[in-house]
Amino acid sequence: MSVPISITINGKIYESEVDSRLLLVQYLRETLRLTGTHVGCDTSSCGACTIIVDGKAIKSCTMLAAQAHGATIITIEGLANNGALHPLQESFKEEHGLQCGFCTPGMIMTALQLLEDNPQPSEAEIRHGLEGNYCRCTGYHNIVKAIYHASRKMGKEVVHG
């Protein structure tokens, strides 16, 4: 069954006819070729597919594209501003918050909501906030450091790209 959808992604409106069973992550990656969002486990465990839907971190492998009709979405591609990295992206670079990089987009999108809810989190709060994101390189220490660093850099101003 074909379903019409209209979604705002990274500030741009996309209108499509999608198969009812198309997952949101497939729509982003395969229809729109926004491949920054990754598919890891495909079972809502690993968090590599995390994006922001209407201000909330969501696992896009467990949402239908049809469910996102009318939503405002931010993906990793929407964070940098005219080539200037978002403070979270900068901090991941500075603090070596990535090894293979596969989990990074999901980590950063979850961190974006974490810092929105709690702009100055403790290390423990960051670790708890990342419970839905796996890093199979097990590089968690530097990921936590990167988010902590970004939070202090950003102060209370959390900028969406």
Add this chain to the structure above:
Amino acid sequence: MIPSEFEYFRAGSVKEALELLNEKGPDAKILAGGHSLIPAMKLRFNNPGALIDIGGISELNYIREENDVLAIGAATTHADLAASGLLNSSLPMLAETAATIGDIQVRNKGTIGGSLAHADPAADWPAALLAAEAEVIITSRSESRVVAIADFFQGLFTTDLGDAELITEIRVPLPPANTRSTYLKFEQPASRFAIVGCAAMVTRNNGSFGNVRVAFTGVSASPFRDHGIEQALEGQPADGAQLHEACKLAGNGVDVMGDHFASKEYRTHLAVVFAERALKVVTGQG
């Protein structure tokens, strides 16, 4: 992983959802947050012919107090429940339970009504809502009915909900003053589902335990109230001397599950330990 084909309908109101449900028949399923249903459909454990999406119905999304009852709209997310000022001040056990479910992404999408309708034996809500003696409002095209939470769960992934019915509200009576409650669980570390979850609620009456309620999830195919422990503690002095002995009754008379996460014996042991921990918290001995 891709689900089998289905028709998709976005309902704008409860009335429209019920009409679609009636029209599409038993092959239709309600889609709320989809965090139980979509994974099951991707694995093709569940292949509904039609999905009726109630995720955008604002009349199902609320938390309010009405005459000493907390009324929760069925499509309210776990994240909203965890963050609710009303729940945190009036019955914090419910907010604490919401906060232990899955992870932040799952809580942002999963709903309380969806969790109840799915009736996963390891879900967190059932224990807390059984201890709180909640009621489920179930609505069809022709009527609305009230079901006590203890009668709602009927076995593994099985509930009292009929094919043409929708959970519209969860009602939780506010407990009397001097009542404390908590929900503790031993969780599966990857999914955070409860291997054993225990909710306890106790009212302190002039130095003795009253209104003792202990409920388990994860222990058997259906969540249950543990009347053995409750009766052993009801009316007992609040010094806690009876507590340890009473908790040894945990799971008595229940068909305890055994699986690759925990054997039957280990689960029974966890039930005893978690009943004691939860009761120590609510009786101020934690």
